[in-house]
Amino acid sequence: MSTSGATGTRSTTSFSALTGLASLAILLQGLWAGIFLEHDGQRDAASGWIDVHARGGEVALVLAVAATVVALWRLRPRRDLWIGSLVLVVLLVLESYLGGLIRDDGKDALTAVHIPLAMAIMAVSVWLPLRARSRR
Ligand code: HEM
Secondary structure, X not given: OOOOHHHHHHHHHHXXXXXXXXXXXXXXXXXXXXXXXXOOOOHHHHHXXXXXXXXXXXXXXXXXXXXXXXXXXXXXXXXXXHHHHHHHHHHHHHHHHHHHHHHHOOOHHHHHHHHHHHHHHHHHHHHHHHHHHOOO
């Protein structure tokens, strides 16, 4: 399968748009977290924003899965893109799982993993649309 021509350009644009929107959703995760952490210790005041943060994580995951489908289906020769977006999906699932352990099982110590992992996820999500623009 070739990625040259108009179809390849359209697919690359779709991939860039999906991963670009995923990185925006991921950036916003920091905003929602900043708001609920302001209410640290007052779980009732914070819970609405923690829910927003949970939904935001789902939005980022759906966008990353969609980008992976586009890359596997239309951009298969671009191994950098489909492997990279697959890594993003795996990291987002892990991040959400850790978040659930913090919230539901009270494993607060995992926040020290959850936050740096979010930064790594941010880096991957910004790298992907930039990488998509470069020719192999
Ligand atoms: C890649 C982006 C991120 C994703 C996908 C994500 C996902 C999640 C999810 C799914 C939860 C569990 C919510 C629930 O069970 O209702 C959670 C909890 C949490 N997240 Fe994130 N998160 C991200 C980034 C961040 C960032 C940047 C911070 C802080 C700067 C953060 C801080 C927290 C904290 C403190 C909790 C626990 C909330 C509590 O119960 O006190 N997260 N996260």
